[in-house]
Amino acid sequence: MSTRLTPVLSKFWDDPQSWTLATYEANEGYQGLRAALGKDPAALVDMAKGSGLRGRGGAGFPTGMKWGFLPPPDGGPRYLVVNADESEPGTCKDIPLLMAAPQFLIEGMIITSYAIGCHHAFIYLRGETVHVYRRLLRAVEEARAAGYLGQNILGSGFDLEITVHAGAGAYICGEETALLDSLEGRRGQPRLKPPFPAVAGLYARPTVVNNVESIASIPPILLHGADWFADMGTEKSTGFGLFSLSGHVTRPGQYEAPLGITLRELLDMAGGMRGGRKLKFWTPGGSSTPIFTDAHLDVPLDFESVAAEGSMLGTRALQIFDETTSVVRAVSRWTDFYAHESCGKCTPCREGTYWLKQVMNRLEQGMGQPGDIEKLLDICDNILGRAFCALGDGATSPITSAIQYFREEFEQGMHTPWHELFPPERSTLFAKESQPA
Template sequence: MVKASGLRGRGGAGFPVGMKWSFIPQEESPDAEPSIPHYLVVNADESEPGTCKDMPLMLLTPHTLIEGVIIAAYAIRAHHAFIYVRGEVASVLRRLRTAVDEAYAAGYLGTDILGSGFDLELVVHAGAGAYICGEETALLDSLEGRRGQPRLRPPFPAVAGLYASPTVVNNVESIASVPSIIRNGVDWFRSMGTEKSPGFTLYSLSGHVTHPGQYEAPLGITLRQLLERAGGVRAGHELKFWTPGGSSTPLLTPEHLDVPLDYEGVGAAGSMLGTKALQIFDETTCVVGAVLRWTEFYAHESCGKCTPCREGTYWLVQLLHRLEHEGGTTADLDTLADVTNSVVGKSFCALGDGAGSPIVSSLKYFREEYLAHLDHGCPFDHSLSTVFDSPGGNPTGGVR
């Protein structure tokens, strides 16, 4: 049923959820217990700048996630499941653990659930704060008690995941979407969204927008339509650039306001839907400064396993810092592009791609702004880009 619904992973890659479940080795008899244990792991290590959909979901409707876990575990015949939560969000951890205790008390978890003969143990695990553990194999290493670093694939987690056993790793929103599909049916789910990206999803609007927050909408909606719901860009200002899927996705401009926000539409526009974290920036924002802050994040969060990412992100920060604070030369821009090219597509995991994508796209769309930095550094007054500067604006904090 999940496979027929066309539900795609909500963690960034958009891989079909049902297909991922089907990769788990099947026994000859559907009633036979697997010869080795199967595991289900929910990736709740939400850490990327701009991405903020999973934490509110777990705070507001934790039992929806737990219900999805039970259904998914039953489907892949797993008797142990884990929710791996970013360690800094103590309120989410408390909320989830309370909800899990309530589910055990109600008989929805544990031994012989509601007399069905199905057993499921669910553990809420707190991570240690490393962004790299959002990568599924690094998450599994962390869950096993080791330093979180990406694994070489193959073998993939469906073959040798947690404790070298078949494992499904799904995003919070992916699993939380399952109960409504089971309850309302495939046709209901596919009546929303697009043919290749059916259903609904959460879009996170932040930055220079009148009413930031989570907006549940069908896949394929446009930023123009979402901004209408969110009250538009803050009063007296206009859109300059935006990210469709968090800081790791290539920037887009006002020319892309009517791009369908589904996997195919955003891909055709030269970016990625990612986590659907729509960061909105108006004309007061320095592109170079924004890209520098993101690159500093990726350099700090690099696990250091591979040379392109470990060394490349360091030098990207140095080059961007020089341009932003001291100025530079056109040769620095050439070096910036060259170092970025040495990172993107050449790192062990996608962190290097995430660090380089905003740089490549910002050089493409805002090269003149980089050139304006060459003589004396940044020409922008960064105090104007804070949300507090907007009269009557929603005080949600600065964007720098």
């Protein structure tokens, strides 16, 4: 694996006005759209399939295959919905992309809409990010003024409108069917599947729901070819992706690299661990994925390799924790989040996350009771695979994996609070030697 970065979506982020249409057009912007409008829509679906592009929102489902699930046209509307409800702790790739280069998404949505026969597309954005909402509104406005949106786009006869919708700030709305309910004005809760969104999605019509980065990757693929994209990454996890490094790393940020790169390589690019500390544990795909340790530094970060080691690549949110961190406290904070964000629709998640929170808080404060570790595992076992959606499963992942790798810390929680085992003043965040000169 080459350690060379692959700046595609991030290639002009450092431009003084990277978010403007003028900057985007100066960097091959909308050339892909012009090529797409001269092609048969079915050929664009085949191109997406041939590139091997897999969803960049977590599950890694093949993007072109999802487009292909739509039933034949019946004369009624069909929709494209972009999931920009980036809410999971540690996940921070879509928001920077939308702030720095929103036209990638706009052009990708136009091409995708043309491919699937959609004439009204939606962006569902996390409502707290007002600055991103305003930037997206401006990007849509610029694209419409330039003739890329509206009626008869570039004289092709194709019409498209894009609506930017700000949600009310609920993690559950990152689940695609809960997102659709919220977009329709109802309480965001996951739907029973089947029917799947491809058959009965938004307003009970055929709908494609894709992640921001998935759709933003379409213009470069169309412009440079499916083979160009497939040559990057690995055989089954093709292409490039944004890897978000955060936590105890010298230079946190977005690193756009081929799938299959390792954390060791990314850490080398990011200047290593902050203050020269030792890596203790990390998440390969956000807080809902099973944690890894320093023993997994050389695991290729692609869907298959990460899964083979017992975790998920997810959103490539690499949260890095050093030896001064209490794994019990970190996992307890994540558990608080999942208990708070449970929509309450199903009993395993609603009740299970509540009790996981109670037990984790006891262990965090050194007030654990005999059998608490076994109780945690038992509750996780009763949630995993039994919840209505993936939120319940995600809540169990950090707990079960942390007990697997750091059981002794959980046992210490029976009698010693976290702040005695890991005094905050020794942490990388506060230690004097970690501060810049």
